Amino acid sequence: MPYSALPPPAFWKRCRESADFRLDAIYDPKVTLRPGLRVATAGSCFAQNIATYVRASSLSLVEAEPAPALMRADVARRYGYGLFSARxxxxxxxxxxxxLLEDAENATLHDAAIWRRGDVWIDALRPNVEPEGFRTEAELCAFRRDHLRRVRAMFDETDVFVFTLGLTECWADRTSGLVFPTAPGVLGGHFDPDRHIFVNQGFADVHEDLTEAITRMRRWNPDLKVLLTVSPVPLTATASGAHILYATTYSKSVLRAVAGEVAALDPDIDYVPSYEIITGPPFGARFYNDNLRTVTAEGVATVMSVFFGAHPDLGGVPRPDKVILDPETDPAPQEDICEEALLEAFAPQETTR
Known part of the structure; x- marks a missing residue:
């Protein structure tokens, strides 16, 4: 029988007999990491944790867009510095x-991505990185061009790119197809149903976008390795009209299937099972805060223990608290900076009778 030769982690009962469900066996990396490798990060809110741990490890975090030298750590974080490898x-x-990669290659600016909010201008493609907005449209465009230049240069010095898939839902400009990280009207601009359209991508669309993105990166850097993860953070709200649990399950299922498919077909692309660790039935809601949405510090530490434990050459699990620049103003743990979470403010208030 083919099952008789399988190891204990292949059986639910044998895993259930272990206090930690044999998590040390859940991740068997194809891509080997060693000290000094240059790692760049991007993705959804949960991915901010990856940069924090990489910075504290024997790996080298690519900092393509570092904060100004005299900027306080808490201010830098508020303005989008240090969350990922670029701003x-x-x-x-x-x-x-x-x-983003297409724009970086061609230095493209989009009229549809220039929003107003009162007297200031907002970069619709990264609306949270300048909380106070830009004073002029020209200033916005200058910052955008510099940002794209840095993103393109980032891949010339990157050995491993880590990307966390977060959502299938997004809002797009009907004419150009440009997609935004948040709905128009939330952090700037205004929602126009004749101009803006809700998009909920399926497997084929996500697969095409991800493979095209990786192809472009490798045109710039043929030796690039890629690590994919799926965010375990549920949707804050859904514009699909479905129940939020239904919408979350759909979105994460598509992303997980795409990540697995892409990784399975390429020896230099790996999948890291952070989603399974946080959301898995063996742990119930243990790794979520009381809102059953945001991940606890224990949950993040568990994921990172599995990840670094699978790469023994890295010297063990890092201590992020050792690299905080200013404990008075930048304490750990920190809440992720997340535009999507702002959608909670738009929930209708229930009335009581």
Missing amino acids: YGNVYTARQLRQ
């Missing part, structure tokens, strides 16, 4: 990633 903010979808 692109949260990249929730594969379409967003593909779009």
Whole structure:
């Protein structure tokens, strides 16, 4: 019988007999990491944790867009510095990633991505990185061009790119197809149903966007290795009209299937099972805060223990608290900076009788 030769982690009962469900066996990396490798990160809110741990490890975090030297750590974080390897903010979808790389290659600016909010201008493709907005449209465009130049240069010095898939839902400009990290009107601009359209991508669309993005990266850097993860953070809200649990399950299922498919077909692309660790039935809601959405510090540490434990050459699990620049203003743990979470404010208030 083919099952008789399988190891204990292949059986639910044998895993259930272990206090930690044999998590040390859940990740068997194809891509070997060693000290000094240059790692760049991008993705959804949960991916911000990866940069924190990589910075504290024997790996080298690519900092393509570092904060000004005299900027306080808490201010730098508020302005999008240090969350990822560049100041692109949260990249929730594969379409967003593909779009960013295309813009970086061609130094493209989009009229549809220039929003107003009162007297200031907002970069619609990274609306959270300048919380106070830009004073002029020209200033916005200058910052955008510099950002794209840095994103393109980032891949010339990157050995491993880590990307966390977060959502399938997004809002797009009907004419150009440009997608935004948040709905128009939330952080700037205004929602126009004649101009803006809701998109909920399926497997084929996400697969195409992700493979095209990776192809473009490798045209710039043929030796690039890629690690894919799926965010375990549920949707804050869904514009699909479905129940939020239904919508979350659909979105994460598509992303997980795409990540697995892409990784299975390429020896230099790996999948890291952070989603399974946090959401798995053996742990119930243990790794979520009381809102059953945001991940606890224990949950993040468990994922990172599995990840670094599978790469013994890295010297063990890092201690992020050792690299915080200013404990008075930048304490750990920190909440992720997340545009999607702002959608909670738009929930209708229930009335009581």
